[in-house]
Amino acid sequence: MASPNVIAIGGDGSDELSLLDILDHVLNSGVVIQGSIVISLGGVDLVYVGLNVVLTSVETALRTIEADQQRSLERGK
Amino acid sequence: MNPAGKVLAYCVFERADHKTGSNGVDGQPIRRLDFQDLVALYSDFPNPRNLDQEDALRFHAVIKSVFDRQAIIPFRFPTFLDDEAALLKELRENYARYHADLSRLRDFVQMELRISAEQQNENPTSGKQYLEAKLQQTHSVQQVVRAVRESAAGLISDSKERLTDRGIRLYALIRREDTALFRARIQSMHAPAPLRILLSGPWPATDFLHE
Numbered sequence: 206m207a208s209p210n211v212i213a214i215g216g217d218g219s220d221e222l223s224l225l226d227i228l229d230h231v232l233n234s235g236v237v238i239q240g241s242i243v244i245s246l247g248g249v250d251l252v253y254v255g256l257n258v259v260l261t262s263v264e265t266a267l268r269t270i271e272a273d274q275q276r277s278l279e280r281g282k
Numbered sequence: 283m284n285p286a287g288k289v290l291a292y293c294v295f296e297r298a299d300h301k302t303g304s305n306g307v308d309g310q311p312i313r314r315l316d317f318q319d320l321v322a323l324y325s326d327f328p329n330p331r332n333l334d335q336e337d338a339l340r341f342h343a344v345i346k347s348v349f350d351r352q353a354i355i356p357f358r359f360p361t362f363l364d365d366e367a368a369l370l371k372e373l374r375e376n377y378a379r380y381h382a383d384l385s386r387l388r389d390f391v392q393m394e395l396r397i398s399a400e401q402q403n404e405n406p407t408s409g410k411q412y413l414e415a416k417l418q419q420t421h422s423v424q425q426v427v428r429a430v431r432e433s434a435a436g437l438i439s440d441s442k443e444r445l446t447d448r449g450i451r452l453y454a455l456i457r458r459e460d461t462a463l464f465r466a467r468i469q470s471m472h473a474p475a476p477l478r479i480l481l482s483g484p485w486p487a488t489d490f491l492h493e
Contacts, residue, residue, distance in 0.1 A: 238291070
């Protein structure tokens, strides 16, 4: 039986954690080609401008989700 | 800078006979560029606009369709090049490195564990208390790392660790065929509170590429 402190992230993008995990990888992993085009505006990469609304660390997202769940439980009491 | 009229590069892999998926970002057809025994995937990017989350997920879907079957070297999203000739130049100039990495990592994937403390004493009353708490957390995390290594003994071919604010990210290189077994072993572990293990993968073995 899985420990409650060990959480496997699905990897299919079907939930918030999995989605953030995928975004974290496509934006931060992989080969960077020297000389490839950087899309930027005012020194800030546009892709990050577009994604920074959702891009936070997976750990932070998990804490937020759990806090929301806790609040929902308390409201249901 | 406007990337319109450029090409978006997805990944490189060893040539295989299987088909390489359908459409990529912007619904553009996925194109393949062969160079010796390597293949690079790319698509046109004809319309100027900002990229968003859906584009990143579409990019991921394309590389995953290949990675589900074999080792790949993904390009970081978004990698734009002037045209196919520029991508061919990249492949030609870095062929030896790509070839060596894909050959070495052919049967491997990367699993990732984020081992971190769920909560800390956010309001230490002194610097000493803060440092003691931090030291205790570091020891606890290291104990879990050791437990992970023992639990996955025989499965981890190589590994790397990266410190984070609240713990460690552990990257484990394992054989693709051992993915389910690795997951099962980690999921059977117990992380003592307030620690937590987030298990993610399989991913392309990007942390084990040659620099």
